[in-house]
Amino acid sequence: MDTRRLLRTTALTLATAGLLASGCTAESSLPGGSAASPSASDAASGSSPALEPYYTQQLKWRACGVPGFECTTMKAPLDYAEPEGETIKLAVARKKATGPGKRIGSLLVNPGGPGGSAIGYLQAYAGIGYPAPVRARYDMVAIDPRGVARSEPVECLTSKEMDAYIQVDQTPDDAAERTRLAKAYKDFAAGCEKRSGQVLPHVSTIEAARDMDILRAALGDQKLSYVGASYGTFLGATYAELFPDRTGRLVLDGALDPALPARELNRDQTAGFETAFRSFAADCIEQPDCPLGSESVADATTRLKAFFAELDKKPVPTGESRELVESLATTGVVAAMYDESSWPQLREALTSAQAGEGAPLLALADSYYERDADGSYANLMFANAAVNCLDLPPAFTGPEAVQSALPEFEKASPVFGKGFAWASLNCGYWPVPATGKAHGIEAKGAPPIVVVGTTRDPATPYKWAQGLAKQLSSGTLLTYDGDGHTAYGRGSGCIDTAINTFLLEGTPPPDGKRC
Numbered sequence: 191m192d193t194r195r196l197l198r199t200t201a202l203t204l205a206t207a208g209l210l211a212s213g214c215t216a217e218s219s220l221p222g223g224s225a226a227s228p229s230a231s232d233a234a235s236g237s238s239p240a241l242e243p244y245y246t247q248q249l250k251w252r253a254c255g256v257p258g259f260e261c262t263t264m265k266a267p268l269d270y271a272e273p274e275g276e277t278i279k280l281a282v283a284r285k286k287a288t289g290p291g292k293r294i295g296s297l298l299v300n301p302g303g304p305g306g307s308a309i310g311y312l313q314a315y316a317g318i319g320y321p322a323p324v325r326a327r328y329d330m331v332a333i334d335p336r337g338v339a340r341s342e343p344v345e346c347l348t349s350k351e352m353d354a355y356i357q358v359d360q361t362p363d364d365a366a367e368r369t370r371l372a373k374a375y376k377d378f379a380a381g382c383e384k385r386s387g388q389v390l391p392h393v394s395t396i397e398a399a400r401d402m403d404i405l406r407a408a409l410g411d412q413k414l415s416y417v418g419a420s421y422g423t424f425l426g427a428t429y430a431e432l433f434p435d436r437t438g439r440l441v442l443d444g445a446l447d448p449a450l451p452a453r454e455l456n457r458d459q460t461a462g463f464e465t466a467f468r469s470f471a472a473d474c475i476e477q478p479d480c481p482l483g484s485e486s487v488a489d490a491t492t493r494l495k496a497f498f499a500e501l502d503k504k505p506v507p508t509g510e511s512r513e514l515v516e517s518l519a520t521t522g523v524v525a526a527m528y529d530e531s532s533w534p535q536l537r538e539a540l541t542s543a544q545a546g547e548g549a550p551l552l553a554l555a556d557s558y559y560e561r562d563a564d565g566s567y568a569n570l571m572f573a574n575a576a577v578n579c580l581d582l583p584p585a586f587t588g589p590e591a592v593q594s595a596l597p598e599f600e601k602a603s604p605v606f607g608k609g610f611a612w613a614s615l616n617c618g619y620w621p622v623p624a625t626g627k628a629h630g631i632e633a634k635g636a637p638p639i640v641v642v643g644t645t646r647d648p649a650t651p652y653k654w655a656q657g658l659a660k661q662l663s664s665g666t667l668l669t670y671d672g673d674g675h676t677a678y679g680r681g682s683g684c685i686d687t688a689i690n691t692f693l694l695e696g697t698p699p700p701d702g703k704r705c
Contacts, residue, residue, distance in 0.1 A: 240273040251284030281340035297328035302420025307339035308332035334673030337393035346382040430633035443642040444676035447657035452585035464603035466648030474662040506548035514548025522554035584617035
């Protein structure tokens, strides 16, 4: 079963589980910054005096088992409305600037999700794979947001329960199947409440952004510089909205439009994956090994729908106890839409599944859900639901509402529409009322913010980047005409040069620049 609005950069899949984390104070030469340690002035500026102990905390760095990286734990209020109450411990990691060149400051990174481990992303990709000039002059820093990975993670189901959950039929054909699907969502929500009831009301994006400001102060930076991908763009935009005067150089790549309600977000994402599939299909039919024929995109669409329908009736064996059911096959296809480099793997997986061997397509689904070979799961899908369901009121509150919306979702995507519509019901039974609501973010007073959009992005459709860039008072839109999810570090020298120049020199690209 698939939880939609999973918004994460492709590089997040490189992040390995089990890398431990920690944090630091350091100098800053970012314009307007200082070499100061955390000070009470940070807490006093627009914050409750009760927050001062958090803003002035000293981070104790330690080695964390990954060469070149240091780790620490930072404290924040569990509930910002009661800062003198319970605390939450948040994991932080960094890799110091390597030189040459004068150090600029700290650069926080977040790969999206919500629920993606920023520390895993830092240690497996950003800290070693970001352009060398950026890593030379910035301390590369990540904090796992509250409820995610190493930061008091939300837990909902056992591994066995999760296996059963993601195999539930997500394209119900009758009342009995609709009832089973609704029960699965209710059981998932009840499991989250049972296992993570204390933290569940306090994992919103606003709270995570406030945590980032405490980290900024603890690092000794007067301004926060940040690269957020996918959902990480919403986190970064929220920070700029809350703290425009503390915002440094923000890059928001693969943007989410915060003005849209959940139903519209899910429908737009449905259309985004349809666009990505059509791009894949157009490429596939030109390849000699295309399992969807060689006639046309329309024919490839018909063949894939027929394949899913056949799996709904008769799953394919995988060589293990789990079978390749329709829901898992759909997720496997969706996983490959994030990056066009996965298209050959998808062609092979579909070919194998059509021949009665479902393991390769199941492996793609497992990568999406972050299921390890031993059958255990990262907490990605748990945190994803917890944050999404707190940030916005639910798209649908019951099966009847989904039923009425099916035509608009199926119009958005003949391939994925029905399943995506039903996936949008997951917040309908959430035990904690949403605390956020859709609204445009202006961040008036913030310095230039670079918003990056990819024209055929499946997970964060291009028009979302256009929307966010227009809302931000200082937003500038950078466009990548291409496939896949996000753009920075994915092979476009034009994109990388524009972003590197902004991060290193503070000069944003011209608004509307296309690559």
